[in-house]
Amino acid sequence: MSASPPSSQPERAVVAAAAAGLFLVCWGLVHTWFWARGALVDWPTYQMYGDAMRHGQVPYRDFAVEYPPGALPAFVLPSLIGGSYATTFEWVMAVCGVLLVLVVAYARPGAAFYVALAPVLCGSFILSRFDLWPALLATTAVVFLMRDRHRIGWGFLGAAAAVKAWPLVVVPAAIVWSVRRGRAWAIAVGVVVLLAIVLPFFVLSPGGVWASIRGQASRPLQIESLGAAILQTFSSPHVVNSHGSQGIGGHGALGALFAILQAAALVVLWVAFARGPMTRERFARYAAACVCAFVALGKVLSPQFLIWLIPLVPLVRGARGVAATCLLTAALLLTQLWFPQRYFDYVRDGRLAGVVLVRDLVLVALLCVLALPVSRPRLE
Secondary structure: OOOOOOOOHHHHHHHHHHHHHHHHHHHHHOOOHHHHOOOOOOHHHHHHHHHHHHOOOOEOOOEOOOOOHHHHHHHHHHHHHOOOHHHHHHHHHHHHHHHHHHHHHHHOHHHHHHHHOHHHHHOHHHHOOOOHHHHHHHHHHHHHHHOOOHHHHHHHHHHHHHHOOHHHHHHHHHHHHHHHOOOHHHHHHHHHHHHHHHHHHHHHOHHHHHHHHHHHHOOOEEOOOHHHHHHHHHOOOOEEEEOOEEEEOOOHHHHHHHHHHHHHHHHHHHHHHHOOOOOHHHHHHHHHHHHHHHHHHOOOOOOOHHHHHOOOHHHOOHHHHHHHHHHHHHHHHHHOOOOOOOHHHHHHHOOOHHHHHHHHHHHHHHHHHHHOOOOOHHHO
8 A cells, every 4th residue: 555645633743843854954054065155145234224123213214125014024033133143044034944844834745845955955045035034925825825715825925925026926816716716805815914014114205115116126137037148148248236236237128028028928827827727736836837937037036036936836736746846956956056156257257157047948947837738637
């Protein structure tokens, strides 16, 4: 008799605990070996925000913030706790990672072990970025919506959208899902949560909040995006420092083209989901596909964006899910070939540009695997 997946609460608890333990082991591991060399960190910017809030300054009004209001707790909490900001921030993100593993274990126990490998799949950048925070909220939203817990799911989705903009790409599919499942009223919960987080800061400083949004929208082609990787591979474009990262100057038309391509892909995904059967498996798959389209086809593709996909892709079942998870793993490992140790070699003279381009094309292939219909039911 073949072994069956954990079904009882005690069995699920054991699996969840084991996966959480594996995550912490992997979290410790990326502090050692080659991962410990040449790290590129973002926490100094977060510390500047957190310390300013700790001293009573109001974000957006008294100082500029690059991120939406929902991100602020991740910045100020390490400042309030005290000690080494970098160490405390890492522990806050580790807690988010453990909770993310537990959420995935609730939906699909086996997938939790893949999420537990996130630190070694990503490398050292996972320690100093706050993206585990929105990933936790967005994945929790998807899981609760899959389980027809619409009110809770929409609450988490509203909170996720207040942290970073990318969870908004799941919203159209989630609206269709809730409406078709007879829970349209639950959408209001997400709106209320989003407004409760964002509106107070907008009232205090509408110009400051708007400047944060406008700043992100005006970014040039980021150096690791698909469009930039094509230019770096086949030409010698002018690299500029902009919005805290490196980008390609003078190619606004190409950036606009990718923005249009990204938007078109998302619309196609939303329509395709609305026209099909409302099953949990399809909702999980299209949620992952929408996030993948946002990542793969946008004009900005920072390494931490891949964190968003790690808990969503393994929720996809069947042979399609296996293929998608393998492609995501390949993209993560390819990223470690240049980031962070060889990142500035790529920026300065295009070294490893072909590898960056292949990584980006692997993400496009991942999108195709998640999105394209197939005639053989076994791939669903």
